Amino acid sequence: MTEKQKLVVIGNGMAPGRLLEKLIDQEPDAYDITIFNAEPRVNYNRLMLSPVLSGEKTYEDIITHSDSWYEENGITLYKSAKVVEIDRIAKKVTSKNGITATYDKLVVATGSNPFIIPLPGHDLKNVLTYRDLDDVEAMLDMADKGGRAVVIGGGLLGLEAAAGLKAQGMDVTVLHIMPTLMERQLDPAAAFLLRRAFEDLGIDVRCEADTKEITGKNGKVAGVRLADGTEIEATMVCMAVGIRPSLDLARKSGIECNRGVVVADDMRTSDKDIFALGECVEHRGECYGLVAPLYDMAGVIADNLLDGSSEYHGSVMATKLKVTGIDLYSAGDFAEGEGREEIVLRDASANIYKRLVIEDNKIIGAVLYGETSDGPWFFDMLKKGTDISELRETLIFGQAFQGGTPLDPMAAVAALPDDAEICGCNGVCKSAITGKITELGLTSLDDVRAHTKASASCGTCTGLVEQLMAATLGDAFNPNAVAAMCPCTDLGHGDVRRLIKAKNLKTIPEVMQELEWTTSCGCAKCRPALNYYLVADWPDEYADDYQSRFINERVHANIQKDGTYSVVPRMWGGMTSSKELRAIADVVDKFEIPAVKCTGGQRIDMLGIKKEDLPAVWSDLGKAGFVSGQAYAKGLRTVKTCVGTDWCRFGTQDSTGLGIKLERFMWGSWTPAKLKLAVSGCPRNCAEATCKDIGVICVDSGYEIHFAGAAGLDIKGTEILGNVTTEEEVMEHVVALAQMYREQGFYLERIYKWAKRIGLDEIRSQIMDQPERRKAYYERFVFSQKFAQVDPWNERVSGKDKHEFKPMAMIGLPSGSLEAAE
Amino acid sequence: MNMHTKIAAEKWVKIGTMDDIPRQGSRCISLGEKTVAVFRTVDDQVFALEDKCPHKNGPLSQGIVHDGCVTCPLHNWVISLATGEAQGADKGATAAYGIRIENDAVFLDIGTLV
Numbered sequence: 023m024t025e026k027q028k029l030v031v032i033g034n035g036m037a038p039g040r041l042l043e044k045l046i047d048q049e050p051d052a053y054d055i056t057i058f059n060a061e062p063r064v065n066y067n068r069l070m071l072s073p074v075l076s077g078e079k080t081y082e083d084i085i086t087h088s089d090s091w092y093e094e095n096g097i098t099l100y101k102s103a104k105v106v107e108i109d110r111i112a113k114k115v116t117s118k119n120g121i122t123a124t125y126d127k128l129v130v131a132t133g134s135n136p137f138i139i140p141l142p143g144h145d146l147k148n149v150l151t152y153r154d155l156d157d158v159e160a161m162l163d164m165a166d167k168g169g170r171a172v173v174i175g176g177g178l179l180g181l182e183a184a185a186g187l188k189a190q191g192m193d194v195t196v197l198h199i200m201p202t203l204m205e206r207q208l209d210p211a212a213a214f215l216l217r218r219a220f221e222d223l224g225i226d227v228r229c230e231a232d233t234k235e236i237t238g239k240n241g242k243v244a245g246v247r248l249a250d251g252t253e254i255e256a257t258m259v260c261m262a263v264g265i266r267p268s269l270d271l272a273r274k275s276g277i278e279c280n281r282g283v284v285v286a287d288d289m290r291t292s293d294k295d296i297f298a299l300g301e302c303v304e305h306r307g308e309c310y311g312l313v314a315p316l317y318d319m320a321g322v323i324a325d326n327l328l329d330g331s332s333e334y335h336g337s338v339m340a341t342k343l344k345v346t347g348i349d350l351y352s353a354g355d356f357a358e359g360e361g362r363e364e365i366v367l368r369d370a371s372a373n374i375y376k377r378l379v380i381e382d383n384k385i386i387g388a389v390l391y392g393e394t395s396d397g398p399w400f401f402d403m404l405k406k407g408t409d410i411s412e413l414r415e416t417l418i419f420g421q422a423f424q425g426g427t428p429l430d431p432m433a434a435v436a437a438l439p440d441d442a443e444i445c446g447c448n449g450v451c452k453s454a455i456t457g458k459i460t461e462l463g464l465t466s467l468d469d470v471r472a473h474t475k476a477s478a479s480c481g482t483c484t485g486l487v488e489q490l491m492a493a494t495l496g497d498a499f500n501p502n503a504v505a506a507m508c509p510c511t512d513l514g515h516g517d518v519r520r521l522i523k524a525k526n527l528k529t530i531p532e533v534m535q536e537l538e539w540t541t542s543c544g545c546a547k548c549r550p551a552l553n554y555y556l557v558a559d560w561p562d563e564y565a566d567d568y569q570s571r572f573i574n575e576r577v578h579a580n581i582q583k584d585g586t587y588s589v590v591p592r593m594w595g596g597m598t599s600s601k602e603l604r605a606i607a608d609v610v611d612k613f614e615i616p617a618v619k620c621t622g623g624q625r626i627d628m629l630g631i632k633k634e635d636l637p638a639v640w641s642d643l644g645k646a647g648f649v650s651g652q653a654y655a656k657g658l659r660t661v662k663t664c665v666g667t668d669w670c671r672f673g674t675q676d677s678t679g680l681g682i683k684l685e686r687f688m689w690g691s692w693t694p695a696k697l698k699l700a701v702s703g704c705p706r707n708c709a710e711a712t713c714k715d716i717g718v719i720c721v722d723s724g725y726e727i728h729f730a731g732a733a734g735l736d737i738k739g740t741e742i743l744g745n746v747t748t749e750e751e752v753m754e755h756v757v758a759l760a761q762m763y764r765e766q767g768f769y770l771e772r773i774y775k776w777a778k779r780i781g782l783d784e785i786r787s788q789i790m791d792q793p794e795r796r797k798a799y800y801e802r803f804v805f806s807q808k809f810a811q812v813d814p815w816n817e818r819v820s821g822k823d824k825h826e827f828k829p830m831a832m833i834g835l836p837s838g839s840l841e842a843a844e
Numbered sequence: 845m846n847m848h849t850k851i852a853a854e855k856w857v858k859i860g861t862m863d864d865i866p867r868q869g870s871r872c873i874s875l876g877e878k879t880v881a882v883f884r885t886v887d888d889q890v891f892a893l894e895d896k897c898p899h900k901n902g903p904l905s906q907g908i909v910h911d912g913c914v915t916c917p918l919h920n921w922v923i924s925l926a927t928g929e930a931q932g933a934d935k936g937a938t939a940a941y942g943i944r945i946e947n948d949a950v951f952l953d954i955g956t957l958v
Contacts, residue, residue: 543868543886546908546915546922569868573906573917581917585903830871830882831859833954 026054029327030115030123032105032271033131034059036068036479037300037316039086041129044324046095052328055097056123058115060104061154064088068154069313069447069480072344075158075186078524082788082795090791098123108275110293127295127327130272130283134265134301134311139174143236148243148258152183153265161260165190169257172196172246174233176203178343180262181220185345187260188225189524195254196220197231197246207341207352211368212375212391219348219373265311267302282309287333289323297323305334312339313447313479321449340401340446342394342482349390351397354404355379356387367418376418383411396420398486402442435489444486447479455487456494465495468781508547510539515768519555528560530567544570551769554656557692558764561806568823574654577826578814579636588629589639591648592689595663595682595701596624605646613639623660623698625651634827640815649689649813656770657692658699658760661685662710666703666720675720677703680749684718684756690811691803694767694776697760712740715773716756721745725752729759729785730777738774741782744790758799759789765802854942855955861948865890870905870914873952880941880952881905883914883925891925892943892952898923898936 029045031038034057042055059065070084092099103117114124136151138144150160164171165187173184176198188194196203202213203220220227232249236259245255267282278284278292282304289297289305300316303309310316315337325332340353356379358364367376372392378400379387384407388400399421403410410417421437438444440453458464458473470487471478477487492499506512513521518537527533530552534544544552549570556564574580579587593602606626610618616630631639640650653659661684664670666677681701688699700711701718711717713733717740719726724747728740743759746752762785767776777785788795818824865871865884872895873880879895881904889912895905902918913922913931922931928940942953 541911543910545910546920549908549910569866569909572908577906581903581906583900583918585901585906825864825866825871829874829879830864832874833857833859833876833952 027052027126028124029053029055029127029129030125031055031057031129031131032108032115033129033133033300033302034061034063034065034099035131035133035300036065036086036313037320038129038131039065040317041131041299041320041324042087042095042097044321045327048324049328050095053127055095056100056125057092057097058100058103058105058117058121058123060102061156062102063155064092064099064101066155067479069344071152071155071158072182072186073524074155075161075183076189076524077186077526078520081155082792088787088792090787105271108271108277108296110275110296113295125295127297129297129299129323130277130291130302131299132268132271132302135268136261137264137266138261139233139263141233141236143238143243144261146236146238146243146259147241149236150258150260152179152260152262161187161258162190164258165192167257168192170195170255171258171260172254172256173260173262174246175262175264176200176227176229177206177262177264178204178341180260181216182344183260183262184220184225185223185348188223189526191526192258193226194224195226195228195256197233197248198227198229199232201229203227203229204343204352207389208350208391209356209377209389211366211377212350212352212389215373215375215391216343216348216350223347265301267304267309269302272298272302280304281307287335288326288331289319289334290326297326299323306336308336310337310339312341314339314449317447317449338405340397342397342446342480344480344482349392349394351390351394352388353397353401354385354387356389362386365414365418378418380410383409383414385410395485398443398446398483399438401446402439405443435486436493444490445474445476445479445483447483448475450474450476452490455490459491459494465491465499467491507551508545510534510541510544510548511537513537515551515771518552519559519766519768522555522559528556528563530556530570550575554692554694554769558806561809575656576823577633577636578640578650578652578654578818579631580654582629584630586630586632587636588627588653589631589636589643590621590625590627590651590653591643592651592685593625594685595661595678597663597678597682598626602646602648605643605648609639609642612642621653621660623653624662625653625660627653634829637818637824637827641819644813644816644819648815650815652689652814655692656695658685658688658690658697660698661688662698662700662714664701664703664708666701670703672706673703673720674722675703675725676749677701677709677718677720680718680720680725680752681709683749683753687753687807688757688760688803690813691760691764691807692810693760693764695770695772697763697773699756713737714740716759718752718756723747725749727752727755727759730774730782732772732774734772736774741777743786754796754800755789757803758796759785761799761803762788764806765799853955854953856942856944856951857954859950859952862888862890862945862950863948865950868909870907870909872905875954879903879905881914882943882950882952883909885909885912885925889925890943890945890950892941893923893925893928894939894941896938897921898928898930898938899934904938 065087067084067086073079100121103121105115106118107116116122136153151157170193171187173180173196176196184194184196202210203216217227233246234249235247237245243259247253269279272283273279283298283302284304285298291298299319318337319334322332322334343350363380365378374392377389385404390397438452442452444452455474455476464470477484507515525536533552553567553570579589613635615628619627621627661681663678663681666673697715699716700709700714702709702711703720711719713731717728726745727743729743731740732738763773859873868886870881870883880892881895883891895903897916899921902916904914906917907914912925915922921934928938930936944951
């Protein structure tokens with residue numbers, strides 16, 4: 023056996039990410055791999071920058087490979103390490119910060135740079151590009167300050183940037199030098215519809231706008247001036263006019279370059295041990311900027327690194343615009359020309375435009391606007407050069423129309439040939455998906471994504487993949503993830519949560535209006551859910567909607583079958599005292615409370631209290647130092663403890679003290695469903711922490727954190743989140759976990775159900791392995807507590823909602839004499 | 845409702861003003877042994893029902909008001925504010941009372957209770 027070969031990769035974008043996956047998939051031990059990333063990050067899905075900009079996703083959502091992935095696969099990743107030298111004789115690369123690595127094989131994947139037009143003023147502050155996460159963060163910072171953004175460039179990137187900035191609340195002007203938008207992908211008719219859709223979003227679109235100068239004030243952008251003299255005030259300019267392959271390193275190292283790094287069909291550069299991959303590549307005179315061809319290249323390189331002899335022959339591309347609410351698909355060549363014919367379908371009322379360009383009975387171009395579900399079908403025929411003469415009459419109506427079957431999307435998917443491409447980004451064909459579904463018994467979209475990569479990049483084929491699952495699984499496919507929240511809407515909880523953030527919706531009427539509720543003011547199912555989502559998402563801005571709370575959360579007590587209420591004060595960590603017990607006894611006597619009971623959460627429940635007595639009961643309890651136990655809340659309930667090292671001869675840590683700390687820190691927080699905690703002082707587990715929503719088991723070496731247990735409708739032992747060594751770490755991890763659940767859980771979804779939906783590994787990875795994320799969750803919880811930790815009993819004793827506890831009028835009978843109560 | 849109440853004369857009593865009833869909320873009127881719940885919808889219509897769900901006598905006044913209905917807090921029956929009838933698959937009705945608004949003052953017809 024020879025020694026393992028060394029592979030060095032320069033650049034950590036999507037293409038090299040895919041290369042590594044393919045390589046490890048095929049032969050995990052073939053190479054010692056080192057990867058240099060100029061950005062200070064792991065690999066993320068650059069296609070999803072637009073949803074990050076518009077607020078529909080976060081950076082965390084778009085990570086492809088986390089730190090642990092590199093670790094698990096034995097890959098050395100250097101972040102913030104820009105390679106500045108390739109020594110081809112010594113076969114060694116050196117980064118700016120002095121890291122060196124030798125190679126047997128090298129992959130140059132330096133990507134591209136945004137092209138900056140050298141206009142006067144291009145170097146002013148707040149002239150940004152739109153290429154990586156730093157750009158997005160800079161834009162989001164600017165958007166916070168409001169004002170007008172001018173986007174130069176009306177192509178794919180420019181328009182996505184414009185829509186994102188608009189969604190962030192900026193005024194936006196798009197300047198495009200050509201007469202129509204996206205002229206490389208769209209014909210004028212589709213471009214017109216697109217322009218109108220952007221104008222309907224409130225974006226100012228100007229075509230044939232030739233920018234002459236970016237004007238400045240105090241070194242910052244103040245506006246732009248056009249060739250015709252028009253001036254537009256702006257606080258920010260975003261240049262999105264195209265990309266240039268990033269060549270400096272390759273050129274300096276003596277590798278042959280033209281417009282890009284020149285490669286042959288085997289993807290080798292002029293140096294046979296050096297491959298080039300991605301947007302920096304020039305192959306047969308073409309440079310590519312979309313992800314599908316880059317993935318094709320990655321596959322070829324992976325094979326050739328393993329002594330294969332694959333060849334890349336160029337790619338035909340399809341484009342989709344990722345702007346919520348705008349459906350646009352274009353592929354191939356659609357210019358008019360001799361010998362070319364076109365088939366056009368327009369439906370003005372539905373804003374639909376479809377055009378196919380035909381040459382020699384083959385589709386060579388397709389533009390679809392407004393209704394794009396047939397895009398992949400047309401694209402499939404285009405790539406294969408299918409003869410369409412038989413279909414010609416009905417071709418434009420789409421696949422489902424062929425053979426006169428009704429326009430049922432399921433039928434359309436079922437009719438696709440096995441090798442039809444479903445996911446363009448990842449090049450996944452129909453049979454690859456159906457094969458995995460059957461072979462592995464996959465039933466959820468996430469599983470299909472994990473095993474096939476289909477719909478795992480830009481996500482626009484998600485609908486198709488779901489239809490394919492439904493067609494393959496039949497009744498076994500349970501699209502629970504998309505079950506409607508209630509009869510007032512077709513949207514599921516997940517969509518509603520996402521859209522509340524994405525569209526910045528901050529009141530219930532706003533949500534109902536924007537998301538097109540079918541009822542005027544919702545129902546008893548959706549209103550409490552929306553109220554929770556808004557409280558959780560906008561803790562400082564949203565005013566709790568009293569009338570959308572269940573009665574228990576409105577009057578801060580638990581309604582009983584006879585209309586009386588029960589009251590449970592907090593006993594921190596289950597500890598109490600003679601003074602507290604005496605106060606409870608007095609209250610029971612004074613208000614003639616018929617029943618007193620110990621709860622399962624180590625507190626005392628007083629049952630059968632008349633509603634009108636509640637404020638007086640709370641007043642007396644408050645004087646003894648009690649606050650509401652929130653035994654009624656979809657929020658933090660109890661923290662059950664054992665006596666730990668204080669008393670127990672087996673106790674390993676101060677479980678009581680830790681439980682009290684947790685309860686004092688977390689009380690008052692609202693959660694999707696009730697949240698019960700426990701802390702046990704040793705593995706004998708007297709506090710029964712292993713069936714709680716979140717549990718802690720103290721051990722000699724520290725603390726074992728558990729979560730996702732259940733002991734109600736379902737019985738389920740907890741899962742282990744991880745081990746930590748100090749109380750402070752317990753606090754941070756438990757609180758971060760609770761906040762993650764608060765942000766992602768569906769209303770009334772207990773933590774064990776949420777965990778099942780999200781995946782235990784994902785939760786462990788975010789809370790245990792990603793300290794920055796964990797801290798961010800923790801900070802957000804702390805922030806929301808500023809508004810949540812108000813004792814509701816004390817508020818009501820002080821007069822809040824007093825109408826709730828008194829009748830509006832008392833009318834004597836039978837004489838009809840009237841005594842008004844207020 | 846029995847024959848006796850049906851033939852009883854209307855008897856209107858002022859119970860308060862619109863401001864006393866929260867939008868999408870309810871207030872109670874004590875009528876001796878009985879309680880009447882007065883509801884106000886999001887568009888300021890006012891209705892009165894006996895405060896008793898036809899299912900298990902749950903206090904409807906404590907429910908969530910939505911789209912001309914109230915959902916009982918005990919077992920989520922949905923009751924029409926205008927007619928008192930259970931909606932959907934559930935069967936049953938609770939007594940509905942006359943309500944009149946005059947210049948912001950709210951009047952309840954207690955005649956049917958005599």
